[in-house]
Amino acid sequence: MVLVEGRHFSWREGMTVADLLREVGDPYPYAVVRIHDRVVSRPDFENVTVPRGSEVYLIPLIAGG
């Protein structure tokens, strides 16, 4: 399982961040997610896999400065 903002999603081998976001189905254009302590940005969503049992945070905006 993977936990995303309090909701459970089933996990599969090789599941990428992009795969997970498609399952989450939130249309908001997230630029960044955090998997435990690790930040992953959109350019890497298709390449980074989500470990089993992860807690994933969807970062809504990056405010900067």
Place this chain on the structure above:
Amino acid sequence: MAELKVKELKTLKYERPTIQRGYANQTLCVNLSDANITIKPVTDRMKETFTGGKGFDLWLLWHAVNGRTRWNDPENALCIASGPLGGTPLYPGSGKSIVSALSPTTGSVMDSNVGGHFGPYLKFSGFDALEIQGKSDKPTVVFIDGVSQELQVLEIAGLPDGAHAISEILTNYFGQGKPRNISVVSTGPGAKHTLIGCLNFSWYDPKRGRARLKQAGRGGIGTVFADKGLKAIVARWDTVAVATNDPADEAALKQVAKLHSQEVVEMDPKQNEMATVGTAHLVTIMNDYDLLPTHNFKYGQHPQAPNMGMEIYRRLFDKGFDGCWVGCTLSCSHGVKDFVPTTGPYAGKKVFVDGPEYETIAGCGSNIGIFDPLHVVEMNFYCDTYGLDSISVGTSIAFAMECFEMGLINESHTGGIDLSFGNRWSALELLHQMGRGEGFGKIVGQGVRRMKEIFSKEFGADRSIMEDIGMEAKGLEFSEYMPKESLAQQGGYGLALKGPQHDEAWLIFLDMVHNFLPTFEQKAEALHWFPLWRTWFGLCGLCKLPWNDVTPPDNKQTKEPAKVIKHVEWYTQYFNAVTGHSMTPADLITMSERVYNFQRVLCLKMGYGRREHDALPYRAMGPVTVEEYESRHERYDKQLKETYNVEIDGKSSAEKVKILRKLREERYEQLKDAVYERRGWTKDGIPTLDTVKRLGIDFPDVLDVLRANGVS
């Protein structure tokens, strides 16, 4: 403790006024030339027009200087203010001070916001703003004692030069066993040897038993402080409670403060983790999006950047509460405990380092080609203790390094220092030279604009290429975001009143990453609303971070998520609860618009503030060199073909650089037109008569300045 020799130059007993709905209703003026102390009333008109904070600073500065005043003239006023909401202990981020003065690097108006306890302690001692004029040839300390209701101008011999040592000693000296009651403003030896000095504002951290420091960094305000002969300004105040600021509706204030504070506690761990890693979370994100300046803004990405990301600083930062104001739940002022510098006067000794924040990591790290987190911590420590702005230090060294690598300068100019990118020992040596006022470091410490002058006139370097790669505008060094691919952020930097600092508008993500601002009109609207909204925090004594570095769970469903409207409404309630007014969110924007336009006219009074002064170096807009173009040729080729319909087949990279440059420079000029129109300014970037009348800032001397610049 060092043995101090203290001599009273002036002491004035005063009756501390009762704070009324966020205001002390008076300001304090200290003239160092004759140790004269004056207390001036704050009028209703002043509050209605300028609100407080930066607004009061600018009003005082306007009257202190004339159009011929230079930064090192005695009449240049260094002004520090809190604001009507400043000093509220429940609401996150309510302890900021705003510092303003004429800048040594820009010659025009500078403002810089900073945490620490000084602003609130100043206000609760009875003063909405402090104005320092004149100069002293003695080591002078101004002591504002709100507890004993006494103001003193003191000559104190025996104080050390470094900011950490000064803050520690004066906290103990004036604290009378209660160090928490003291806040010290100081700079360091680098400030008097360079033009990029910063101010350190202290607060006492009881858990760690030490004075902690935050910096008012930009534009050489610390250099103004040092030039006036000041060693420190010290404020003393006692217990702070919600009632201390006399809110008009304490229950309403507590209610809205609790909402925001609890939301921070709930959402920050799920979002940016500011309470754990501060702004260090931005490093890898900026790198991922090609926005982290590396090698003097040549590129925005480097494979070693993750070495300096939040995963590293999470381990380096000392755990514990790090709020720079009482009760701030965002508490992002982290530090490194027991750090042992390898160079300089503190080599081999354990020190506490306040920071680093993102800007220092990027400026003193990636932008000079260094990706070692401990090097950044050491640069951070010495910037603070020498009283130097770590952003200007980083951007200035980066420029010198690129000039060195281009062969524009060489070791005969640098005193034998190899200034290749990535040379950490050279970077540290330059910093120590700035602290000592020696060698090539002293030249670098003049900032990028003056280095261009010196390198061309004295070293024979090519001026035109330095104009392209020297990352300054209006004389201020760029802060650490790569604006090349975001036209809106180019405007955010180029059209900022004081120069390229991101605190007016940080639109890179909205524009480039989210593509929420596709048209000129949308960019212009963003460059109207965001600078005004961000200005409002500086009028009120607030930190902007709780506004949009933590967002409500339902924010993404709102029409304009970037504005975080729910928080804007909370801030409106906060303002009304303290002041007793009945403002709307739109009224808050108008409050800022008055001050923003007044600042533009003050720039004009000082000989700046026109279209020509909103220029950018081309490095901020696009690839200067073939090397830069070819490193991202797919992006640039695509833009030329698809956005501009340029036939590029058969064209060399050098030709494409030239074509792209022309197009991007035209686009920036179009953006200026759109923004000036939205702001109610002329094509030359000057507020129109209608604008100043609408805003109620049509004072006779404002109209005189406009008339002298062709606006009537």
